[in-house]
Each structure stands twice: as C-alpha cells, then as structure tokens.
Amino acid sequence: xxxxxxxxxxxxxxxxxxxxxxxxxxxxxxxxxxxxxxxxxxxxxxxxxxxxxxxxxxxxxxxxxxxxxxxxxxxxxxxxxxxxxx
Amino acid sequence: xxxxxxxxxxxxxxxxxxxxxxxxxxxxxxxxxxxxxxxxxxxxxxxxxxxxxxxxxxxxxxxxxxxxxxxxxxxxxxxxxxxxxxxxxxxxxxxxxxxxxxxxxxxxxxxxxxxxxxxxxxxxxxxxxxxxxxxxxxxxxxxxxxxxxxxxxxxxxxxxxxxxxxxxxxxxxxxxxxxxxxxxxxx
Amino acid sequence: xxxxxxxxxxxxxxxxxxxxxxxxxxxxxxxxxxxxxxxxxxxxxxxxxxxxxxxxxxxxxxxxxxxxxxxxxxxxxxxxxxxxxxxxxxxxxxxxxxxxxxxxxxxxxxxxxxxxxxxxxxxxxxxxxxxxxxxxxxxxxxxxxxxxxxxxxxxxxxxxxxxxxxxxxxxxxxxxxxxxxxxxxxxxxxxxxxxxxxxxxxxxxxxxxxxxxxxxxxxxxxxxxxxxxxxxxxxxxxxxxxxxxxxxxxxxxxxxxxxxxxxxxxxxxxxxxxxxxxxxxxxxxxxxxxxxxxxxxxxxxxxxxxxxxxxxxxxxxxxxxxxxxxxxxxxxxxxxxxxxxxxxxxxxxxxxxxxxxxxxxxxxxxxxxxxxxxxxxxxxxxxxxxxx
Numbered sequence: 001x002x003x004x005x006x007x008x009x010x011x012x013x014x015x016x017x018x019x020x021x022x023x024x025x026x027x028x029x030x031x032x033x034x035x036x037x038x039x040x041x042x043x044x045x046x047x048x049x050x051x052x053x054x055x056x057x058x059x060x061x062x063x064x065x066x067x068x069x070x071x072x073x074x075x076x077x078x079x080x081x082x083x084x085x086x
Numbered sequence: 087x088x089x090x091x092x093x094x095x096x097x098x099x100x101x102x103x104x105x106x107x108x109x110x111x112x113x114x115x116x117x118x119x120x121x122x123x124x125x126x127x128x129x130x131x132x133x134x135x136x137x138x139x140x141x142x143x144x145x146x147x148x149x150x151x152x153x154x155x156x157x158x159x160x161x162x163x164x165x166x167x168x169x170x171x172x173x174x175x176x177x178x179x180x181x182x183x184x185x186x187x188x189x190x191x192x193x194x195x196x197x198x199x200x201x202x203x204x205x206x207x208x209x210x211x212x213x214x215x216x217x218x219x220x221x222x223x224x225x226x227x228x229x230x231x232x233x234x235x236x237x238x239x240x241x242x243x244x245x246x247x248x249x250x251x252x253x254x255x256x257x258x259x260x261x262x263x264x265x266x267x268x269x270x271x272x273x
Numbered sequence: 274x275x276x277x278x279x280x281x282x283x284x285x286x287x288x289x290x291x292x293x294x295x296x297x298x299x300x301x302x303x304x305x306x307x308x309x310x311x312x313x314x315x316x317x318x319x320x321x322x323x324x325x326x327x328x329x330x331x332x333x334x335x336x337x338x339x340x341x342x343x344x345x346x347x348x349x350x351x352x353x354x355x356x357x358x359x360x361x362x363x364x365x366x367x368x369x370x371x372x373x374x375x376x377x378x379x380x381x382x383x384x385x386x387x388x389x390x391x392x393x394x395x396x397x398x399x400x401x402x403x404x405x406x407x408x409x410x411x412x413x414x415x416x417x418x419x420x421x422x423x424x425x426x427x428x429x430x431x432x433x434x435x436x437x438x439x440x441x442x443x444x445x446x447x448x449x450x451x452x453x454x455x456x457x458x459x460x461x462x463x464x465x466x467x468x469x470x471x472x473x474x475x476x477x478x479x480x481x482x483x484x485x486x487x488x489x490x491x492x493x494x495x496x497x498x499x500x501x502x503x504x505x506x507x508x509x510x511x512x513x514x515x516x517x518x519x520x521x522x523x524x525x526x527x528x529x530x531x532x533x534x535x536x537x538x539x540x541x542x543x544x545x546x547x548x549x550x551x552x553x554x555x556x557x558x559x560x561x562x563x564x565x566x567x568x569x570x571x572x573x574x575x576x577x578x579x580x581x582x583x584x585x586x587x588x589x590x591x592x593x594x595x596x597x598x599x600x601x602x603x604x605x606x607x608x609x610x611x612x613x614x615x616x617x618x619x620x621x622x623x624x625x626x627x628x629x630x631x632x633x634x635x636x637x638x639x640x641x642x643x644x645x646x647x648x649x650x651x652x653x654x655x656x657x658x659x660x661x
Contacts, residue, residue, distance in 0.1 A: 017199065019137040040134055043523055047198040047467060055195045064467055164518065165533050174402055176422055181386055181399075181458075188461050189388040191318060201462035202522045202647065205379060207423045211648030214516040220533055222514045223650065224430055227420040229402035242441055248513070248537075 004078045012074075015052045016045050028074040046071060059084050093237075093269040096152040098145060105152050118264055122148060133216065140180045140203035141264075143212050146171070146257040149266040150213045153253065158270060164220035168249030169210050170240045171268075172226040173258035176206045209257060221249050231256045231267075240271040276543075277440045279509040281493050281656070282500045284600045285359035287351055287452075288489035288587040289324040292334060293358060297597075298604045300586070301612050304632060307587050308473045308485045315389075317460045322472060324487035324588035325455055326351070340411075346382050346394055348454050349407050351490045356412065356450055359492040363500075365446045367412040373444045374418040376405045377431035377451030378592040381422075384456040408450070416444075425555070425646030426514065427451060428491060428595025429654050433512035435495050445497050452490035453591035459486060466522070468559055476556035476582035476614060477563050477628050479621030484557045487588025491596025503661060507603050510639075510655040511542025517649035524561050524645060528568030531643060531651040535573045538653035544639060549578050549655075551611060551640040553602035556582020557589055558616065562645065567622035575641075581629045585615030595644045599656065606637045606658040 009023035018039065026039070033041050046064075049071050053059040059081065061067050070080045097104045101114035101121050111128060113121050122144045126136060131151055139147060159167055180203045188196050202208065207225040214220070222243060226236070233256075240252040255268035285293060289307025290300040300307070312320040335342040335350045338357060342350060356367075356374075366372060381401045385394050397403045405418040421431040428451040435447040453459070463469050463486060470483035500506060515537065517530035525531070539546055552575065554566055570576055583598045590597055605611055613632045620628065639657040 017138050020134070042520070044199050044202055044521075047465065050467075051195050051197060051465065165515065165537070169516075174400060176381075176401055178399065181380075181383065184462070185386050185388065185458060188457060194318065194461075196461040196465040198462075198465040198522075201465055204458075204462065205422070205424045205647055207646075207648040207650060208521050211516065211521045211650070214518040214649060215521070218518050220516050220518050220530060222537075223423075223516055224421060224434060224514065225423045227401040227422045228417065229400065229406070232417075239437070242437060246437075246440075248541075 001078055001082065004081060005074050008074055008078060011052060011056055012049070015048050016041070026074060031073055032071050053081070057081050057085055093271055094153055095267065095269050096149045098149050098266040099264065103152070138199065139212060142177060142179065142206070142257065142259040143203065143209040145259055145264055145266045146209035147212055147216070149257065149268045150253060153268055153270045154217050159217055159251065162251055164218050166221055166250040167219045168221045168240065168243050168252040169213065169219060169223035170236055170243070170252055170254045171210055172228060172236055172256055173206060174227065174229050175258055175260050176227050177204045179259055179261060180204050213253065237269065237271060244271065244273065277442070277497055278499070279436055279439050280496050280498070280500055281507045281509065281603060282496050283359045283363045283494040284603070285355045285492045286489065286597050286600055287326060287355050288487065288590065288597065289326055290587060292330065292354070294600055294604065298601065301601060302610065302632060304613055304615060306473060306585060306615060308487070308585070316455065316457050321460060322470060322485045323455055324485060326488050345407060346385060346398060348382055348452055349404060351452055352376070352408050352450050353411055355452070355490040355492040356408070356448055359494055360448065363494055365494055365496065367414050367448070370415055371445040372414060373416050373438065373447045374405070374409055374412070374414055375421060375431045375435055375447055375449045376401070376408060376418055377421045377427035377449065377596065379422060379424055379427055379453050380456070380459060383458045384454055387457055423646070424648050424650055425589070425591055425594060426644040426650045426652040427592040428597070429512070429599065429642060429644040429652040430514055430595070432493065432509060432596070432599065432654060433514060433652060436509050436512055439495060439497050447495045448492065449495060449596065450490065450492040451593040451596040453488060453593055455486055455488040459591070470558060473616055474558035474584050474588070475616035475618070476558040476584050477620065477622055477626065478617050479619045481558040481560065481563060481621060483559050484584065485588035487590040489587055489590035489593040489597050491593045491600055493596060493600060505658055505660045507606060507656060507658055510544060510657050511538050511540070512652065512654035513537030513541055514650060514652040517651070519649055521649065522647055524565040525649065526565070528565045528572055530649060531566065531569035531645055532572040534651040534653040535569065535641065535643065538641070538655055542655035544655050546573065546575060548639050549575060549641050550635070550637045551602070551605060552578050552580035553598050553640060553642045554580050554582050555644045556584055556614070558584055564622050565645070566643070567624035567626050570626050571624035576625050577627055579611055579627050579629050581612060581614035595642070595652065599642050599654065602640050602642055603656055606640055606656065609634055609637050611635055
C-alpha cells in the first residue's frame, strides 16, 4: 500500500502536470478535490485520473459518481486499485 | 483611426518581453517553456493554474498580466470589459500533441486536459477567469496579423457602448515561433 | 437612434437530414432524427451515436456542382456547396468589394492533421485562414474572409460580428457560413470528457446523460438592402456575447454569464423581453449545460416562453450549430410552427422552463437564439419577422 501510494503521487504529478508540487507535499489522507486544498484539482483533473487508472492499472471507471468516492484521497485511490487490479 | 501607439501595449517574442517599447525581460537563449516559466517566476505571477495551461495560454496569460496587473480594470463592471483576440495557427501545437495521443489504437488514451486546450478561445477564458471579465469577446483566425482590423473592431465596440475597455491583440504559437502582442484599447 | 436593419435574405443547411434548408425543415416537422448508431472503426474504436452527413450524396453533389472538386477537402466541399445553394436565388454579387465572407468553425480541417490523413492535402490547409482562402478564391471574392473560432458559439458569434460590420456600413452583404466535421479528433475528445451520450440525446430531460456529436454546415446571406417582392422579411435585431469568468470547460453554476448575453442582446435589439415569442436554445443535453441554461432563463424571467433544442434531430454540430439552429428558428417564424424538442420527456433541470413537447402552430414574430461553449463563452441573438 505505502509503495503504491508513493508511485501514485509521482504518476498524478505527471498526469496532471503539477510541475511545482513535490510528492512529499501530498498528504495521503487529504481530500484531493477540496477547493481550498493544496492541489486545487478540478473536474478535468478528475477525468485525467480516470485516464490514469485505465492507462497505468487497466482499471476502467464507467460511472463518474463512482469516481468521486475513489478519488476522495490518495488512500481511497490506492485501496480501490488494490481491490480491482488483476 | 486613433494613433495606435498610444494604447498600452505588451509584446512577447524571441525571448523578450517589451512593455510600451521598453524591454523589461530578456532571455533569448532559452526554449519557450523555460523562458515563459522564467518570466512567471521573475515577476511572481503566483497562479497555480498557470502550470496546467498549454503553451499558447501561458503566452497569452503572461502578456495580459503586464497590461492588467496594476488594477487597470478597476472601476469597470465585469460586463463592460471586452476581449478581441486573434492568431494564425489556432491551437496547432496542442492539436498535434492531442493527435499523437490517438494515433495508436493499442495505446489509446485521449487526454481531457490536453483536449480542452484545442480551442483558441480557451486563452480568452483563462484571462477572463483571472481578471473577472464578463463582457463581449471574440476570437478570430487569420493567416496574417491584421492590427488595424482588430483595433478598429475594438474601437467600434467602445463607440457602440458594447464595451468600455477592451483587451485586444494577437497571440500565436507554433513549434518554430511565437508572438504575442496585446493592447489595452481604452478610448 | 434607429439601427441599420440587417435582412437575412437566403440560407442553406447541410446535415444528416439533407442538403437544403427545405429538406432539413421537412424532416424536423415530421419529427425525424438524423442521429444514429455508427460503428465505424476508422473514426472511433467503439459504436457511437452521431449525426453524419451522407458521404455518397456529398460525393455526387460535389462532382456535379463544384469545379475541380478533388482539390478541396470534405469540409471545404461542404462550405462551397452550402454557399452555392444559399446564393443561388438571390442577387448578391460575391465578387463585389462590398461583399464579405465570414467563416465560423471550431476545428476546420482538423481531420487532415490526424496521422491517417497526413499528406493528402498541403500542410497549411489545417490553418483556418487557408481553408477560408479556398472559399474566397472559389467565389472570386476580393476581401480576405474573417474566421470566427470561438468554440460552440462560433456560429451565433459570426452573425454578431457580421451585424457589427454591416451596421458600420463597411459592407452591404455578408455571407456567414459555419461548419464542422465529425472526426476522430473531436469524437475521442468529447468521449474523454465523458460528455457523450450512448443513445439519442435528451435535452432538458431528467435522464439526459450527454451529447450526440453531429456534422453540418449552415449558411446565411445577410444584407442591408431590403429584399424586393416579399410579403415579409426576417431581420437580425440584436446580438451580444459574454464570458462566465468561471471555468474553462464547465458551464457557470449560476447562469449569470448567459443571462448577461441575453440581456445585452435584448437591449441591442430594443426588444422588451415580453415580445419574445419563442427561444431556440443551445440545449446540449449534458447535465451541467442544461442546468445552467434553466438558471439563466429564470434570471432573465423568460421561463414561460416556449423553447426547444435542435440537438435531438442533428446532434451538436459545433461551429455550425448556431447557424443551423438560427436558420431553423427562422423557419419557425416564417411558418408559425414550433417543433417538438426531441428527446424530452420529463423536466430535469432545477428551474422551471417551458419545453415544447408537441409540434404545433403559434403566431410568431420574435425569437431569441442562445449558445454557450467551452472557454465560458455565451452568445444570444434576436431575430424578428415583419411584413413589408
């Protein structure tokens, strides 16, 4: 899990083009889409994360509402990947 | 037509930022992404969304910054501010980047964050968001930069009271070259 | 001060429903849709619900009507055919100094940039200015065409640009043509946005899930000269645009951007809102767009006015949408006929609006057309019918 979270941090920074963010600055428990949060992610970023899960982990998310739960934080994302990866 | 030289103007090309005829930043050795990021840091633009923008938007955004940063739009209602912009290559650089992502069916991951920048009026949108501009806007594409036409169009917006002030100009980006020149048409 | 009247003296629509305004209107009145399920791996890996122009008819028409048809890309052929048809029955001299051509398109010849099509045409033809130049040269027009590239409001905005230039007396006649193709580029892009519906779209409906893309061309011939020998004329009375200043891809959550455009257009037209008989909306059938429109309508206090979206008939034709939908709205004015908003069953937007559920007759004089698009842009325009 820890290892996956570290990997995800790097992948998210790359996929979302967060040039000035260092992996250590992302708290695994912090809400990714909090408007006042560090990352300031928005709806396009949520779609990019769906692409990331497909591209890197072969996981397809059909329902966007489902995405909201999965992308709550890095922890929830990692848990989802572990449960759904083949 | 009014003497165009009297409008506040910012021009960015060939590694140089020029305000009203005066060079304020120069770094001709750097490729565009590093040059524009250098300017962003030097002048402390401090706008996290900047990093997600494509190159064309970054170019437009930095040029607009120098014309609007000192409260030049204060006193105007959001819907009184217009934007008239143009270029020749639309969003060719990002279009090419996007088409590369769909050329291979076995590795087919179209990126929404890239696709959204495949419309040239997105740079108008980015500037409107930053400066809370809600007035009339239009984006033209033409092979040549027709300064007279753009300024005349903006002046007509002012004369017909469609707008009271207008950000007007040209922002073009290709792999080979880039050029931004923006005016603040205020009378 | 009275503004210069701008007459809409001729028009053409090319879409999946046909190659003339008349052909399109006939199918709309009969409530037939051009949106169907296509499984064409050359444009998208999986089946998609779209509205496509019939290729075989296009090929025949291009060969019959155009000189050196093979020199032109598919989109260029469509622009030429549309302008030829629109100008066939009016006495507008396309070669005159006081005639201008304005082209509206979001992506122009973008299909030529796709790897599978590279090398088929000179590289510069992906530039919108070069595409417009082909149109200009074909009709031997002396003026460099203007190209309006402003996302999904391009069509309405191009007419508003024409309005400004005609009022300023820079030209006497302006041909405004707008078009976009269905390409792998746009299909995959909208798909990546999860914005596409996997069934015919349902504007304003409770169960709407997204758009159907469409391809099409719309052309109007605008003139400051009043057309002779007609009992009634259609005019552009006013128009305006605005920006949400909120988000580059999502519509405003309040509708205030579109509200600003509607208000400004009414003011420009000297038209009290009570005089609007009908509204031809953008209605893409994405959850957020339709929601935003209902809020703007409520802000403008226009919730009682009957409205529809054409998207259920020919999908979202991007740069052509504003033109095609305006031409169809003008047909409604001419025939005093409001067509059913196809796909709508049960209201699913937060503010009450009056969606047309049944194609029916009603005396009509003035209509409002709106459009909204990526980049937070909105546009609105007022058309009216008057007897001469």
